[in-house]
Amino acid sequence: MSAPFRIAIAGLGTVGAGTLALLARNADLLRERCGRPLAVTAVSARARGRDRGVPLDGMAWYDDAVEMAREADAEVVVELIGGSDGVARAVIEAALEGRRHVVTANKALLALHGTELAQKAERAGVALSYEASVAGGIPIIKALREGLAANRIERVYGILNGTCNYILTDMRRHEREFAAALADAQRLGYAEADPGIDVDGVDAAHKLAILASLAFGTRVDFGGVYREGIRHVSPLDIAYAEELKYRIKLIGSARLTQHGLEQRVHPCMVSLETPLAHVEGVLNAVVAKGDFVETTEYEGRGAGAGPTASAVVADLMDIAIGRRTPTFGVPASELKAAPRAPMERHTGAYYIRLMVVDRPGVIADVAAALRDQAVSMEAMIQRARAPDEPVPVVLTTHETEEARMTRALSEIARLDTVREPPRMIRIEPL
Amino acid sequence: MSAPFRIAIAGLGTVGAGTLALLARNADLLRERCGRPLAVTAVSARARGRDRGVPLDGMAWYDDAVEMAREADAEVVVELIGGSDGVARAVIEAALEGRRHVVTANKALLALHGTELAQKAERAGVALSYEASVAGGIPIIKALREGLAANRIERVYGILNGTCNYILTDMRRHEREFAAALADAQRLGYAEADPGIDVDGVDAAHKLAILASLAFGTRVDFGGVYREGIRHVSPLDIAYAEELKYRIKLIGSARLTQHGLEQRVHPCMVSLETPLAHVEGVLNAVVAKGDFVETTEYEGRGAGAGPTASAVVADLMDIAIGRRTPTFGVPASELKAAPRAPMERHTGAYYIRLMVVDRPGVIADVAAALRDQAVSMEAMIQRARAPDEPVPVVLTTHETEEARMTRALSEIARLDTVREPPRMIRIEPL
Numbered sequence: 072m073s074a075p076f077r078i079a080i081a082g083l084g085t086v087g088a089g090t091l092a093l094l095a096r097n098a099d100l101l102r103e104r105c106g107r108p109l110a111v112t113a114v115s116a117r118a119r120g121r122d123r124g125v126p127l128d129g130m131a132w133y134d135d136a137v138e139m140a141r142e143a144d145a146e147v148v149v150e151l152i153g154g155s156d157g158v159a160r161a162v163i164e165a166a167l168e169g170r171r172h173v174v175t176a177n178k179a180l181l182a183l184h185g186t187e188l189a190q191k192a193e194r195a196g197v198a199l200s201y202e203a204s205v206a207g208g209i210p211i212i213k214a215l216r217e218g219l220a221a222n223r224i225e226r227v228y229g230i231l232n233g234t235c236n237y238i239l240t241d242m243r244r245h246e247r248e249f250a251a252a253l254a255d256a257q258r259l260g261y262a263e264a265d266p267g268i269d270v271d272g273v274d275a276a277h278k279l280a281i282l283a284s285l286a287f288g289t290r291v292d293f294g295g296v297y298r299e300g301i302r303h304v305s306p307l308d309i310a311y312a313e314e315l316k317y318r319i320k321l322i323g324s325a326r327l328t329q330h331g332l333e334q335r336v337h338p339c340m341v342s343l344e345t346p347l348a349h350v351e352g353v354l355n356a357v358v359a360k361g362d363f364v365e366t367t368e369y370e371g372r373g374a375g376a377g378p379t380a381s382a383v384v385a386d387l388m389d390i391a392i393g394r395r396t397p398t399f400g401v402p403a404s405e406l407k408a409a410p411r412a413p414m415e416r417h418t419g420a421y422y423i424r425l426m427v428v429d430r431p432g433v434i435a436d437v438a439a440a441l442r443d444q445a446v447s448m449e450a451m452i453q454r455a456r457a458p459d460e461p462v463p464v465v466l467t468t469h470e471t472e473e474a475r476m477t478r479a480l481s482e483i484a485r486l487d488t489v490r491e492p493p494r495m496i497r498i499e500p501l
Numbered sequence: 502m503s504a505p506f507r508i509a510i511a512g513l514g515t516v517g518a519g520t521l522a523l524l525a526r527n528a529d530l531l532r533e534r535c536g537r538p539l540a541v542t543a544v545s546a547r548a549r550g551r552d553r554g555v556p557l558d559g560m561a562w563y564d565d566a567v568e569m570a571r572e573a574d575a576e577v578v579v580e581l582i583g584g585s586d587g588v589a590r591a592v593i594e595a596a597l598e599g600r601r602h603v604v605t606a607n608k609a610l611l612a613l614h615g616t617e618l619a620q621k622a623e624r625a626g627v628a629l630s631y632e633a634s635v636a637g638g639i640p641i642i643k644a645l646r647e648g649l650a651a652n653r654i655e656r657v658y659g660i661l662n663g664t665c666n667y668i669l670t671d672m673r674r675h676e677r678e679f680a681a682a683l684a685d686a687q688r689l690g691y692a693e694a695d696p697g698i699d700v701d702g703v704d705a706a707h708k709l710a711i712l713a714s715l716a717f718g719t720r721v722d723f724g725g726v727y728r729e730g731i732r733h734v735s736p737l738d739i740a741y742a743e744e745l746k747y748r749i750k751l752i753g754s755a756r757l758t759q760h761g762l763e764q765r766v767h768p769c770m771v772s773l774e775t776p777l778a779h780v781e782g783v784l785n786a787v788v789a790k791g792d793f794v795e796t797t798e799y800e801g802r803g804a805g806a807g808p809t810a811s812a813v814v815a816d817l818m819d820i821a822i823g824r825r826t827p828t829f830g831v832p833a834s835e836l837k838a839a840p841r842a843p844m845e846r847h848t849g850a851y852y853i854r855l856m857v858v859d860r861p862g863v864i865a866d867v868a869a870a871l872r873d874q875a876v877s878m879e880a881m882i883q884r885a886r887a888p889d890e891p892v893p894v895v896l897t898t899h900e901t902e903e904a905r906m907t908r909a910l911s912e913i914a915r916l917d918t919v920r921e922p923p924r925m926i927r928i929e930p931l
Contacts, residue, residue: 210648218640364638
């Protein structure tokens, strides 16, 4: 039996404790599969005394995680502190400077500093692994980086945030408003007290930026992600979606277009015929389309102690065994700086909901605004009748350019029969 | 730039030609990702003159694939001939004896001789890779062997045969009989002239045996797979399934039970609530449940030149880069010989369809036969009325043991009001 693979863990919150639990409970299995034991030699967290449900015997304790990253008797440092800067970043940089491998679950940090950290890891000749940063336990990083590596990836997209998916599922099933579903998600621990990172699409955008870099060999460009969250999705839109045979999902999507790299996160209407429509609750799903493999899809829990620990330890096993791959699939120096495809140039179909006063001529005015932008209507539903009161009118369009749609909508918003800002949700042919 | 990675390919049918096409078309990408070019130095096939749509310039031609495996200037031999014995096996053995790595898409061969070949590969110190053997381009071997390696796998199951899934989808969508759907699949090239390997579940059983070995660290045991095909599935059962909110799928499922390793391939009723129910047409899907990662699912095309070539080349890239893993996740000598869980001990819920003469007392007789075996009924549908003519009666049961169900069915078959052999389809809580 070879010498143990020595691990230092920074951060003992839910994921850190889950990782320790996995390493303890499945120790025999890991030793058999790696050909050597995995041993945690050092840990660091804020509160030393707290009971985390896992024994810390035989592990050196550090109050200062950066000090641990610099000095611990470990070949790899696992960063589970979180945050796009501050201590997490300092820990990773200290580890890389000391030529220690790094495993992290930190999507924010990679989305903002991924290219630069990958360069540092390469110069140090060590691994920077981050399977846990996207879609929890689903091995999507490995799939893109190794399993599909023979393909030119055409598009990668998916349901990247379990909190939003839970809220949208809950709103549909219980026909309730966003605020009520959010409160429920908070009560169950699926959403933070400050939910903005999740419900405004920031977290999904972090993950999308990482996936896009891997898929297309481009520099990580979080700033280039177009982003809309789910706060404005209403139960009314969800009900209309079902009637039109769609389901509303927060989708992150990246592809290379003639205008450059298109990265966008926003609510989408997804056909009920597609498996993605049936990925419900806290589940995540990622779809990758390659030129030879065609469409492949990956589903599972996107968060939680168990799934995240599964991904962290898979990374540790790769390093322990010596399976190595450049951070983003190719040497960091070869990652390309892709131009950003402007959202105005995006083309697609659209769902529009208006609240209009039910008067003759309203639809004619709306139709004229669309016609003036050469947007062609596919379907129209105006079911409710309530003279002189606002009723919903729903339209779907054929494929058009986003800029045209935006101009038509601002025309429509100006009509005095239109009583609320128009709601627009993009229809995705997934 | 390092020296090229030298590849010999045995078999230039659809998959062989697809592999050559991928290696040519994505050569720059592969070179960038591997840090060295991938070069095909030798090929072998039966008909030298045939036009395969890909140039063979600069590749040594061998009429004898075994000779090529022994003598070619190559570090790896790709076996794409197929068949569980004969030339394919001889090619692989010759390659391993010459300490050449092997990549194969041959599920039949691995299902029957996998453990022994893995031992030979290990003794030779080379890789035996087979991503293409299960679920085409979906990187499920890599997911189980590396991505989920931190987990104790509890169960692995899925839709493993695209031909059967196409036929079942077609039968449902067009309300037609098995024979008509099969003829259609044959016309489209989704089924062979001799369809038995697919429709009798043999191909799915090959793949299941491979997945089970990987998932549970057990010796590959194709002989231990319980197997039923889809020939007896009727449009009537498909329609009843929909009414009961199920869809009929050919499922391969493996798990470790208290009675041993349970491996089975048979038609199942799958809830419409589960994503697997919506995997249609020629698509494959595999679900793996681990103790930490929980449920993960993988979908994509399970066959065809492109997806299979994607998997073959992914294996080549792993070898070229030096990413190595034991064939079935642990050293072949440590694979356990698991006892076979007998199918009679399987427990689950059942769907039963009877064709009975519509006479008072029929249901009472059927109910008595179930009661005598302590099988409890969950629901019963007898919609058609046609005095003295056979009409369908459909029952579903609560969970019971297979042996009890079998005894109750043979009792029921003996009733003189029951005019056809009872149809039984297992209901799977997936």
